[in-house]
Amino acid sequence: MPTTLPATLQKPTRDKLAKIGIINRFDLVLHLPLRYEDETQIVRIDDLQAGIGSQVEGEIIHAEIAFRPRRSLICQLKDDSGILFLRFLNFYPSQQKQLAVGKRIRALGAVRVGYFGMEMVHPKCRTAGENTPLKQALTPVYPTTAGLPQATLVKHIHAALNELDLPDTLPPEILSKLQLPSFADSVKLLHNPPPSIDEEALLERAHPAWLRIKFDELLAQQLSMRVHYRKRQQRTAPQLPAEGNLTAAFQKVLPFALTDAQQKVLREISHDLTRPHPMQRLLQGDVGSGKTVVAALAALQAIENGYQAALMAPTEILAEQHFLKLREWLEPLGISPVWLSGSLKKKDKLAAIERIASGDTLLAIGTHALFQSQVEFKKLGLVIVDEQHKFGVQQRLALRGKGKEPHQLMMSATPIPRTLAMSYYADLDVSVIDKLPPGRTPVVTKLINDSRRDEVIERVRNACAQGKQAYWVCPLIDESETLQLQTALETYATLTEIFPDLKVGLVHGKLNNTDKANVMAAFKANELQLLVATTVIEVGVDVPNASLMVIDHAERMGLSQLHQLRGRVGRGAEQSLCILLFQTPLSELARARLKVIFENTDGFEIARQDMQLRGPGELLGARQSGVPMLRFADITQDELMLNTARTIADEILQDYPDAARAHLQRWMANKPDYLHA
Ligand code: ADP
Numbered sequence: 001m002p003t004t005l006p007a008t009l010q011k012p013t014r015d016k017l018a019k020i021g022i023i024n025r026f027d028l029v030l031h032l033p034l035r036y037e038d039e040t041q042i043v044r045i046d047d048l049q050a051g052i053g054s055q056v057e058g059e060i061i062h063a064e065i066a067f068r069p070r071r072s073l074i075c076q077l078k079d080d081s082g083i084l085f086l087r088f089l090n091f092y093p094s095q096q097k098q099l100a101v102g103k104r105i106r107a108l109g110a111v112r113v114g115y116f117g118m119e120m121v122h123p124k125c126r127t128a129g130e131n132t133p134l135k136q137a138l139t140p141v142y143p144t145t146a147g148l149p150q151a152t153l154v155k156h157i158h159a160a161l162n163e164l165d166l167p168d169t170l171p172p173e174i175l176s177k178l179q180l181p182s183f184a185d186s187v188k189l190l191h192n193p194p195p196s197i198d199e200e201a202l203l204e205r206a207h208p209a210w211l212r213i214k215f216d217e218l219l220a221q222q223l224s225m226r227v228h229y230r231k232r233q234q235r236t237a238p239q240l241p242a243e244g245n246l247t248a249a250f251q252k253v254l255p256f257a258l259t260d261a262q263q264k265v266l267r268e269i270s271h272d273l274t275r276p277h278p279m280q281r282l283l284q285g286d287v288g289s290g291k292t293v294v295a296a297l298a299a300l301q302a303i304e305n306g307y308q309a310a311l312m313a314p315t316e317i318l319a320e321q322h323f324l325k326l327r328e329w330l331e332p333l334g335i336s337p338v339w340l341s342g343s344l345k346k347k348d349k350l351a352a353i354e355r356i357a358s359g360d361t362l363l364a365i366g367t368h369a370l371f372q373s374q375v376e377f378k379k380l381g382l383v384i385v386d387e388q389h390k391f392g393v394q395q396r397l398a399l400r401g402k403g404k405e406p407h408q409l410m411m412s413a414t415p416i417p418r419t420l421a422m423s424y425y426a427d428l429d430v431s432v433i434d435k436l437p438p439g440r441t442p443v444v445t446k447l448i449n450d451s452r453r454d455e456v457i458e459r460v461r462n463a464c465a466q467g468k469q470a471y472w473v474c475p476l477i478d479e480s481e482t483l484q485l486q487t488a489l490e491t492y493a494t495l496t497e498i499f500p501d502l503k504v505g506l507v508h509g510k511l512n513n514t515d516k517a518n519v520m521a522a523f524k525a526n527e528l529q530l531l532v533a534t535t536v537i538e539v540g541v542d543v544p545n546a547s548l549m550v551i552d553h554a555e556r557m558g559l560s561q562l563h564q565l566r567g568r569v570g571r572g573a574e575q576s577l578c579i580l581l582f583q584t585p586l587s588e589l590a591r592a593r594l595k596v597i598f599e600n601t602d603g604f605e606i607a608r609q610d611m612q613l614r615g616p617g618e619l620l621g622a623r624q625s626g627v628p629m630l631r632f633a634d635i636t637q638d639e640l641m642l643n644t645a646r647t648i649a650d651e652i653l654q655d656y657p658d659a660a661r662a663h664l665q666r667w668m669a670n671k672p673d674y675l676h677a
């Protein structure tokens with residue numbers, strides 16, 4: 001059945017509908033109300049409560065145009081019980097006429113305590129007669145865009161509801177098991193709530209009709225992810241059984257034993273690698289949980305089988321640090337990794353590419369330069385992506401296309417709350433390192449007002465005098481890289497002046513790579529005592545002797561950023577301290593964030609609270625660009641339903657493939673096609 005919009009629809013309307021995501025008539029059906037207005041009753045002015053949307057009726061007893069604080073129309077509406085002020089900042093002559101003294105008006109809006117008393121700002125007003133009937137049911141209010149009135153939307157939505165066939169995509173067995181209403185009944189009810197409806201449930205989106213829509217949406221998401229997962233399970237990858245010679249030798253020379261948590265994830269990864277299908281596993285572990293050594297062991301399993309492994313990191317600093325570490329670890333085993341980054345001189349780059357292409361090296365480490373088109377691996381068995389959340393989905397997918405199908409291990413230190421992982425990472429297998437290696441002393445966090453900056457400076461001086469090293473993280477300036485750089489340079493200049501006896505270094509994103517590497521090496525070698533840095537040090541940097549960090553203007557940073565930064569200290573046995581310098585006044589969000597980071601050290605808990613503060617979209621970052629976001633369900637609230645959707649998705653794929661197809665068609669037809677990526 002054609003669901004295209006009616007041919008009679010004019011282009012301007014069509015364009016506006018497209019702007020709010022309505023391309024066909026089915027989108028109209030799924031364009032559900034944002035909220036509902038209650039025009040079924042009239043509240044006495046005396047009974048009005050601030051903050052609550054209400055409808056009142058009365059006579060205009062006064063109307064004037066006032067100029068303080070700015071030109072506005074102010075009316076007084078009177079009923080038997082009292083007087084309410086109506087205020088309009090923008091108004092037309094027609095409204096002035098409608099609201100003239102003596103007119104009887106019904107006004108609907110949120111009530112607040114204003115300058116003169118109770119008031120409504122920009123209420124919806126209609127002229128009322130003595131006996132104008134009240135609405136029988138709640139009035140839906142739709143999300144819309146400028147120039148597209150509610151009435152136009154309502155007209156098209158109702159036409160679509162009447163004309164379209166709305167068969168259920170869920171098999172009856174499943175529906176009755178879940179005790180959910182039919183799809184058709186649900187959308188009809190949400191667009192036209194009957195007078196008898198449980199209003200609270202409707203408004204709270206807890207009504208069975210809402211539950212059905214949310215479930216359908218979650219199910220569609222799970223289905224698409226699981227289809228993707230299954231498709232991958234049908235492709236082939238090299239089998240890389242754990243031979244044990246290299247991995248065992250490596251574990252012998254490691255200066256520490258793997259923790260139970262590391263061993264557990266390693267078993268999961270190792271098992272995946274032995275299978276003839278491409279692994280796509282996400283390894284999560286808080287900052288400092290020891291993911292690098294797990295990555296090294298996974299790489300060795302590929303190498304033992306004569307396959308190449310590639311390790312990619314999002315920043316040059318981190319990639320280089322991995323390179324140095326792995327070279328130190330693996331050269332004694334006769335493996336010499338090759339380094340490849342965009343900043344290499346042409347000659348060295350070509351040499352590196354040649355070693356990769358000829359198979360002369362079995363381990364390549366670098367930035368995304370590793371996956372540019374000139375780079376051809378001879379026999380790539382495993383790709384490891386560190387800090388994968390810093391890369392977009394697109395990049396991740398492009399990577400997969402390279403060479404024959406290699407296994408993929410993605411690592412992330414931004415812990416993803418369980419529901420988020422279940423929802424947006426349902427196409428991946430997930431391993432979690434849930435315990436830090438022993439011997440760590442938790443970092444002490446202090447929040448200090450910028451007015452006490454001098455004390456902080458004294459602390460840095462004392463710490464460095466005792467042979468400790470410190471980071472000073474420069475304020476984040478989102479708007480401009482030039483300003484960011486300028487701030488870093490200024491901070492550096494100021495601190496060098498304040499600490500004439502200390503050796504101070506500076507690292508920032510605009511530094512060329514050799515200089516960057518030199519500064520990091522000097523800091524690591526304890527030749528610098530204080531490192532002034534921008535957030536380039538956010539990921540991965542590992543200098544155990546650094547035990548003090550000052551984060552300047554911490555209120556500007558996001559939670560995961562603060563957590564990552566703080567993770568740079570507390571890496572040695574020494575008690576570490578992280579000082580968050582903040583400037584007042586604090587926004588409410590900034591205050592909430594600082595409280596979370598102050599009270600928590602567990603990355604998972606921080607991530608969970610971050611999701612509550614900002615919503616899942618922000619937390620997903622780059623990933624969201626490739627994955628349809630949820631419109632109706634809310635994974636912070638609908639966790640139980642998400643669990644059910646996941647189970648049912650597998651059941652439907654197994655037992656009712658046609659239903660799965662129909663459901664995906666209905667919900668995903670217009671969405672960016674993640675499945676075929
Ligand atoms: P992340 O998970 O943040 O990437 P790293 O791999 O950088 O963490 O590890 C952090 C530090 O912990 C490194 O110095 C590493 O050598 C050390 N480490 C890793 N595993 C263990 C372990 N099992 N016991 C002791 N130290 C460990």
Ligand code: MG
Pocket residue numbers: 291292386413540
């Ligand atoms: Mg790391």
